[in-house]
Each structure stands twice: as structure tokens, then as C-alpha cells.
Amino acid sequence: MSAILNTYNRKKVSFKRGKGSFLYSTNGKKYLDFVQGIAVNCLGHANDYLNRAIQKQSKKVWHVSNVFTIPEQEKLAKRLKQKTFADYVSFQNSGAEATEAAIKFARRYFYSKGKPKKNRILCINNSFHGRTLATIFASNSKKLIEGFYPKVEGFDHFNFGDHKGLKKAITSRTAAIMVETILGEGGVKVIPDYCLQGLRKLCNKKKILLILDEVQCGIGRTGKFLAFEHAKIKPDIVPIAKGIGGGFPIGAVLVNKKVASCMKPGTHGSTFGGNPLAMSVGNAVIDVLFKKGFLGNVTKNGKYFQNELKKLKDKYPTVIKEVRGQGLLIGLVLYKDQADFINKLLQQKLLTVRASENVVRLLPPLNVTRKEINLALKILNNVCGNYK
Numbered sequence: 327m328s329a330i331l332n333t334y335n336r337k338k339v340s341f342k343r344g345k346g347s348f349l350y351s352t353n354g355k356k357y358l359d360f361v362q363g364i365a366v367n368c369l370g371h372a373n374d375y376l377n378r379a380i381q382k383q384s385k386k387v388w389h390v391s392n393v394f395t396i397p398e399q400e401k402l403a404k405r406l407k408q409k410t411f412a413d414y415v416s417f418q419n420s421g422a423e424a425t426e427a428a429i430k431f432a433r434r435y436f437y438s439k440g441k442p443k444k445n446r447i448l449c450i451n452n453s454f455h456g457r458t459l460a461t462i463f464a465s466n467s468k469k470l471i472e473g474f475y476p477k478v479e480g481f482d483h484f485n486f487g488d489h490k491g492l493k494k495a496i497t498s499r500t501a502a503i504m505v506e507t508i509l510g511e512g513g514v515k516v517i518p519d520y521c522l523q524g525l526r527k528l529c530n531k532k533k534i535l536l537i538l539d540e541v542q543c544g545i546g547r548t549g550k551f552l553a554f555e556h557a558k559i560k561p562d563i564v565p566i567a568k569g570i571g572g573g574f575p576i577g578a579v580l581v582n583k584k585v586a587s588c589m590k591p592g593t594h595g596s597t598f599g600g601n602p603l604a605m606s607v608g609n610a611v612i613d614v615l616f617k618k619g620f621l622g623n624v625t626k627n628g629k630y631f632q633n634e635l636k637k638l639k640d641k642y643p644t645v646i647k648e649v650r651g652q653g654l655l656i657g658l659v660l661y662k663d664q665a666d667f668i669n670k671l672l673q674q675k676l677l678t679v680r681a682s683e684n685v686v687r688l689l690p691p692l693n694v695t696r697k698e699i700n701l702a703l704k705i706l707n708n709v710c711g712n713y714k
């Protein structure tokens with residue numbers, strides 16, 4: 327009997343080591359890992375470059391408080407500023423913390439403007455912004471909030487794709503619209519570029535802030551460093567996490583100058599956020615992602631993988647309903663039972679993970695090879711074929 331609190335339907339398989347796209351189980355089997363800690367290990371397992379960076383830092387200093395200046399943190403913040411819309415960065419430890427900080431910053435912005443009642447955040451129903459009390463009520467999915475009332479106030483909602491509902495939901499008390507650029511847990515639902523552009527225009531018109539949660543879709547996953555770059559817009563606040571640590575827990579909030587102006591010493595903080603050990607890995611991830619051709623390769627492999635998956639959908643029209651996603655954030659919407667499909671893939675040594683709407687998510691590392699994609703396609707083809 328496990329002493330771990332029963333909050334996951336865990337699979338029996340355990341792993342003793344990993345290398346790149348592969349994991350090796352304790353009973354000696356080799357798996358192709360297209361979960362990668364749910365879009366976390368962006369450079370795969372046991373990456374040599376990240377290993378060297380963390381080992382080097384571990385011999386110097388692991389942790390110091392944010393009451394001191396941390397050079398590695400200054401460096402990563404400066405680089406994120408150079409590479410994105412951001413003027414300032416605040417480091418946290420996880421996606422939920424980063425998203426919750428984003429909510430705090432939006433509220434504080436209007437508070438500092440003398441509008442403390444302009445404090446409500448407008449979100450999409452059945453999205454995913456994390457598991458803290460505030461972020462579950464922001465996400466507003468039944469599964470997340472059941473049993474956790476009283477409700478954390480301050481969130482309003484509209485349905486994905488419901489433009490009218492969105493406009494209707496904005497009131498004089500709305501401070502910000504917060505959406506995932508691509509809904510990950512919600513079923514790999516891409517918000518089209520013209521809608522993102524529309525959201526930016528709407529926020530400008532209503533003089534409210536645009537928060538784009540890029541915790542899952544950011545950090546190169548779609549072939550751009552941040553997913554909204556495809557739409558050529560600039561949000562005001564962007565929480566990131568998952569990929570930025572390459573497997574080490576890091577969260578961060580990117581903000582523009584306007585938003586940054588409402589924060590001053592003492593208004594927010596974190597014990598662990600941005601410590602030297604974490605920052606050494608974050609900087610190493612940035613080194614690799616911005617190497618010439620790296621992100622272009624993600625785009626090419628993403629296109630190839632999705633095209634081949636669409637061929638598979640045409641070959642097995644009663645199994646696969648739709649192929650969704652952008653770059654290497656891919657979802658297969660199934661007709662067949664998702665859990666059963668995932669187990670069949672597991673039996674054939676391909677690791678995948680579920681999402682809402684009967685979706686199987688495929689999240690290879692960003693440095694996945696064509697050969698590894700082809701291996702995944704072969705296994706997917708076998709499993710689809712078994713349903714005939």
C-alpha cells in the first residue's frame with residue numbers, strides 16, 4: 327500500500343533513468359516518452375548541457391534569499407526581457423504560483439490607479455490555470471472546484487469561442503481577461519490568431535489588461551518562444567513555467583512596464599523563486615532554445631508530425647476524430663475511449679497523457695528526432711489498427 331495521498335490514478339510503471347526522448351523502466355523496458363513530465367522536459371531526459379549547468383552551479387551556491395541580489399536571476403530576467411514583450415520578470419516556482427501572481431498584479435494595477443473595485447478577472451470556462459484556490463476558481467471546471475468551496479471570488483467566465491458571451495461578460499469591474507493561448511488540459515484547443523488579435527483590441531478598447539497563460543504552450547513548444555507571437559500581438563502579463571526549467575521547477579511572470587509600475591518592495595515575494603540553482607538551469611534552457619535553427623526545427627517537426635497524424639486519421643476515421651494543436655503541442659481527439667487508447671500505447675512502449683474532451687496529448691521533447699516521431703507514428707498506427 328502506498329503512503330502517497332490518493333490524488334492521482336497512477337500507472338504501475340516506474341522509471342530508473344531517462345535519456346533524451348526515452349525512459350527506462352525499473353523492470354528493464356524502454357519507453358518512448360511523449361509526455362516529458364507534461365511539456366516540462368523541453369530538452370528531454372538527462373540533457374548533457376543542462377546537467378553540466380546545474381552541476382556547475384550546485385558546487386557554488388544553491389539558494390540565497392531574494393533579499394540579496396542574485397546574478398543568475400538578473401541574467402535570466404534580462405534575457406527574457408530581450409527575447410519577449412516583457413520589461414520585467416518575477417520568478418516563482420510553479421505554473422499555479424505564476425498564474426496566481428499574474429492575477430495579483432492585474433488587481434494591484436487598478437488598485438494603484440485608484441480603482442480598487444476594478445478587480446475581476448474574466449476567464450474561459452473549463453480552462454486550466456493551476457490547483458491553488460484562486461486558480462481553480464479561475465479555471466472553473468467542475469472537476470477542479472468540487473469540494474473546495476467557499477468560492478474564491480473575483481472571476482467571471484465565458485465559453486471557448488463565444489465572442490458574444492465574452493463581450494457581454496465584461497463589466498466596469500473587469501480588470502483583465504486571462505486565457506491560455508492554447509488550452510492544454512482543456513483539450514489542446516488553439517485560440518486562432520485573429521481571435522487573439524481581437525482579444526488585444528478588445529482589451530485596448532475597454533482599457534483592461536490581457537493576461538496570456540503560457541505555462542504549457544510557451545517556451546518553444548509551438549515553434550515560437552511564446553505561442554502568442556504567432557498572432558503578432560503583445561499581452562500585458564504572461565505567466566510561464568513548465569518548459570523554462572527543463573525539468574527543474576521554475577515559474578515566472580513576464581510583465582510590461584505599465585503593469586510593473588504598480589508593484590513596489592513588499593508587494594509580492596517568494597522564498598524559493600529564482601534561486602541560483604533554478605536560474606542556472608533556466609539560463610541553460612534559453613541558451614539551447616535560441617541556438618540558430620532550434621525553434622525552426624520545432625516548427626518543421628511539428629508540421630511533419632501533425633501531417634502524418636492527419637493521414638492516420640484518414641486511415642482510421644472511426645478511431646481518430648480530429649488532430650489539434652500547434653508545433654509539438656498536439657492532441658488527438660478520439661472516438662474510442664481515451665484511457666483504453668493510452669493504455670494500449672503504453673503496452674507498446676509509447677507514453678502519452680490525457681486531456682479533456684477525450685483527447686490524447688502528444689508532447690515530445692522539443693529536440694525530438696524525425697526517427698523518434700516515426701517510431702511514435704508506427705506505434706499509433708498499430709494501436710489504431712487494433713480497433714478494426
Ligand SMILES: *Cc1c(COP(=O)(O)O)cnc(C)c1O
Nearest residue numbers: 420421422454455456510541542
Ligand atoms: C500546468 C499548468 C498550470 C499549473 O502549473 P503547475 O506547475 O502544475 O502549478 C497553469 N496553467 C497552465 C496553462 C498549465 O498547463
